[in-house]
Amino acid sequence: MSDSAARPAHNPSLSELFHGFSLVSISGFGGALPWARRMIVEQKRWMTTEEFNEAFALSQFLPGPNVINFSVVFGSRIAGPVGAVVALGGLLGPPLVIVTLLAVLYERFGGVEVLSRILAGITAAATGLLIAVVAKMAAPLFLSRWNSAPLFAVLAFVGVALMHWPLPYVFLGLAPLSIAFAWFKR
Amino acid sequence: MNTSPLTALFSYFALLSLFAVGGANAAIPEMHRVAVDVMHWMNDRQFADMFAISQVSPGPNVIIVALIGYHVAGLAGAAVAIIAMCGPTCTLAFFIARTWDRFKAARWRMAIQAGMVPLSLGLIAASAFVLARAADHNVYAALITAATAAVAFFTRINPLWLFAAAGVMGLSGWL
Secondary structure (H helix, E strand, O other), X not given: OOOOOOXXXXXXXXXXXXHHHHHHHHHOOOOOHHHHHHHHHHHOOOOOHHHHHHHHHHHHXXXXXXXXXXXXXXXXXXXXXXXXXXXXXHHHXXXXXXXXXXXXXXXXXXXXXXXXXXXXXXXXXXXXXHHHHHHHHHHHHHHOOXXXXXXXXXXXXXXXXXXXXXHHHHHHXXXXXXXXXXXXXX | OOOOHHHHHHHHHHHHHHHOOOOHHHHHHHHHXXXXXHOOOOOHHHHHHXXXXXXXXXXXXXXXXXXXXXXXXHHHHXXXXXXXXXXXXXXXXXXXXXXXXXXXXXXXXXXXXXXXXXXXXXXXXXXXXXXXXXXXXXHHHHHHHHHHHHHHHHOOOOHHXXXXXHHHHHHOOOO
């Protein structure tokens, strides 16, 4: 599967599209994007690496969950609005069924001592994973000199975590300045 | 205010989705603020439990909004929450995808993207902070958090193993 530059002879059909994204959705513990790349670029060859990276850059540019945006971008490229809905449905359908079942179970048994102990352990670990993500993101930003990024990261943290200000206010206050600094830095 | 729970769910998540730079993980503090502090839909522990469930279920992390929605208003609540969280940005994605070629190399596009990185970093750090306050009630829980952070930073282990180990430690009654 090393030659990912080769394109297939045909675009996926709608059912292939749904199937592909539903497989990605249930394999994707802790982020579905690596699985989406594997399926689309390496296994099915629906996109070249360059096409994938470009569609991914667009998904990152937009607000909201990246992989959700990606399914819409990819689906619409294959089959317009219908393709977008089908890819999104494949990506969200199976996890929603599973998580709804878990929600039903949680509402019934959430107060049970054993379950809440297990969940307390998992939350502690999931918090650790988030800290690792933060550390990985922060390292390149904080290590380069003459950079405004750490300032804005710290301000966003203080506003949201310590001051408990509503996210829209913090965002609208900081985003224009952060973008302006990024504009003039180049 | 005397709005129905479904209306409240829809308006909060639709608004939130537009400011969630960095995805679902960046939106956690705002979800917590609204669900626990403002609307009193649940307590700290229930919110942390739902975060844990969303992490161990397959699929995008954004499905935590379905758990919150279900808690507030049953199946209809789950559906409304996920539609509100994904609808606006998906519509945006659909239309911007058609014009992306025209501005993908524009300087303002790169400035916006570069300007968003520190904000999403700050927001994800805030998520970790909010969850640590909800989860790390004693020294053992804090140790699990610290150990997981170190292992995940220095290795590429599948997070499910870390969840499994932490769940067993929780079960054994340390937390």
